[in-house]
Amino acid sequence: MxxxxxxxxxxxxxxxxxxxxxxxxxxxxxxxxxxxxxxxxxxxxxxxxxxxxxxxxxxxxxxxxxxxxxxxxxxxxxxxxxxxxxxxxxxxxxxxxxxxxxxxxxxxxxxxxxxxxxxxxxxxxxxxxxxxxxxxxxxxxxxxxxxxxxxxxxxxxxxxxxxxxxxxxxxxxxxxxxxxxxxxxxxxRNSIAIITGEETKEELSKLSEDVFRYYGLGCRNVSKLFVPEDYDFDSFFKAMYEWNSIINQDKYANNYDYNKAVYLMSEFQLLDNGFLMLKEDQSFGSPIATLFYEKYKDEAELKKLLKENVEKIQCVVRNNAGKDEVSFGQTQKPQLWDYADNIDTIDFLSKL
The missing domain is CATH 3.40.605.10 (Aldehyde Dehydrogenase; Chain A, domain 1)
Known part of the structure; x- marks a missing residue:
């Protein structure tokens, strides 16, 4: 053939x-x-x-x-x-x-x-x-x-x-x-999004697709945010609100309730809008209905951190994406040449 x-x-x-x-x-x-x-x-x-x-x-x-x-x-x-x-x-x-x-x-x-x-x-x-x-x-x-x-x-x-x-x-x-x-x-592997604080509500709304599509279960779903030290999450939560009906899905709601109870009993500080929790955490993989976030001082510091953890990251997502990055709203729309873990599958197969 x-x-x-x-x-x-x-x-x-x-x-x-x-x-x-x-x-x-x-x-x-x-x-x-x-x-x-x-x-x-x-x-x-x-x-x-x-x-x-x-x-x-x-x-x-x-x-x-x-x-x-x-x-x-x-x-x-x-x-x-x-x-x-x-x-x-x-x-x-x-x-x-x-x-x-x-x-x-x-x-x-x-x-x-x-x-x-x-x-x-x-x-x-x-x-x-x-x-x-x-x-x-x-x-x-x-x-x-x-x-x-x-x-x-x-x-x-x-x-x-x-x-x-x-x-x-x-x-x-x-x-x-x-x-x-x-x-x-x-x-x-998990995907992360970089926020600068200059995004519009419409741009952040595109990011919500990367967070909630497939209930966040895919390795290309954003599970962690990197935000500036003085970031105000109000605009982020407003942009996420269009997905509020996700809490009506039983399995998602059960995970939300369970994880929230665990966090509250452990006295963790949370930001919560009723269907999504934000928790400051250095880990890359967050539970269902939760996004971890970490603050960064400048791009150089962030770039160094991401380089050190490259084996844990599937996609780096940001508005106006650069080389080897993914634009908001595009994580679950990979092209045929976007290989998982950046391993060229066709090249591997062609050399067998």
């Missing part, structure tokens, strides 16, 4: 995913495979919600729409143009997927396929409804995918390389179990 074959099929897949909406999905009868897969995909979206209390239709559709926007001819060309994949392929690559947000391992899945390899997927129990339908859709578009995509519920075996994503604790298990195999092992 050529790169052009892959690109063509992925463009069609993008159009398939684009059909699904929060309400009133619109079926495109000209798309191949819709008779088999449109209704099934819609049903699996509902099924995913029932299997994982952190998934809701809005967030699943958001994920599908981001992939629909990514899988265009232009983006696929930009993504793959710099690689020589003419000699790549033929290996079996295992993927151990996380399940914190919908389709979180989909980029690895696509990367293995376009690199010419076979993919062996171990899904997370928290996100096992959507990807099999997408895989079946690709197989329907081109039967050659049938021998190249497999799922397993058991331990991975008979593979040449592996990409595994999990916590710092599971990473130690992965490193032991997969020793001797070429691998990408991903650990905990």
């Amino acid at each position: 050529t790169i052009d074959d892959h690109k063509s099929h992925l463009v069609t897949l993008g159009k398939f995913l684009k059909q699904f909406k929060v309400v009133n999905s619109v079926r495109n009868d000209e798309l191949p495979g819709n008779d088999k897969f449109f209704a099934e995909m819609d049903q699996k979206i509902d099924s995913a919600i029932h299997h994982n209390g952190w998934f809701n239709r809005e967030n699943i559709i958001y994920s599908l729409q981001q992939w629909a926007e990514a899988l265009t001819p232009r983006n696929l060309k930009l993504w793959l143009a710099e690689y020589d994949l003419s000699k790549s392929g033929g290996k079996t690559v295992g993927i151990v997927m996380a399940g914190n947000i919908p389709l979180v391992g989909f980029h690895d899945f696509l990367s293995v396929l376009v690199s010419g390899h076979n993919v062996l997927v171990k899904l997370s129990m928290n996100d096992r409804q959507l990807l099999p339908v997408i895989a079946a859709y690709l197989m329907d578009l081109d039967s050659r995918y049938e021998n190249r995509i497999k799922f397993t519920e058991n331990k991975l075996k008979d593979f040449h390389a592996v990409i595994a994503t999990g916590s710092n604790n599971t990473a130690r298990y992965f490193e032991y179990y997969f020793k001797g195999k070429p691998s990408i092992i991903r650990k905990n």
Whole structure:
């Protein structure tokens, strides 16, 4: 299968995913495979919600729409143009997927396929409804995918390389179990936002998307703020208020209540608006419904701190983002060439 074959099929897949909406999905009868897969995909979206209390239709559709926007001819060309994949392929690559947000391992899945390899997927129990339908859709578009995509519920075996994503604790298990195999092992990372105090309410409103999308469960979600020493959080809280209905989600509310009780019993100082707590803390990973913050004196001091902790950070987010930074509101809209942990997956796969 050529790169052009892959690109063509992925463009069609993008159009398939684009059909699904929060309400009133619109079926495109000209798309191949819709008779088999449109209704099934819609049903699996509902099924995913029932299997994982952190998934809701809005967030699943958001994920599908981001992939629909990514899988265009232009983006696929930009993504793959710099690689020589003419000699790549033929290996079996295992993927151990996380399940914190919908389709979180989909980029690895696509990367293995376009690199010419076979993919062996171990899904997370928290996100096992959507990807099999997408895989079946690709197989329907081109039967050659049938021998190249497999799922397993058991331990991975008979593979040449592996990409595994999990916590710092599971990473130690992965490193032991997969020793001797070429691998990408991903650990905990968190994203931070830098605030200067000069942001408008509209700009901070974009940042709220980075904080609350997927309830803050993704590694690209902002979990910590760096603010000037004299920062007044009033404008920040006003910009966050558009997400106030998030407290009506039971699992989020339970986490908010639990963490607030723990903080109050420990007599920590909090800033609280009824659905989000701010706690001054040097850690990078904050609990659900909480944002940590840390004050900085100047950009030089902050730059030094971030450099020392680069292995803990997924995204650095700020208004008017510079090189290697992400603009407000864009953390959950990564491009195909935005690699997790800054590890070039295609380059890794092309050298197997």
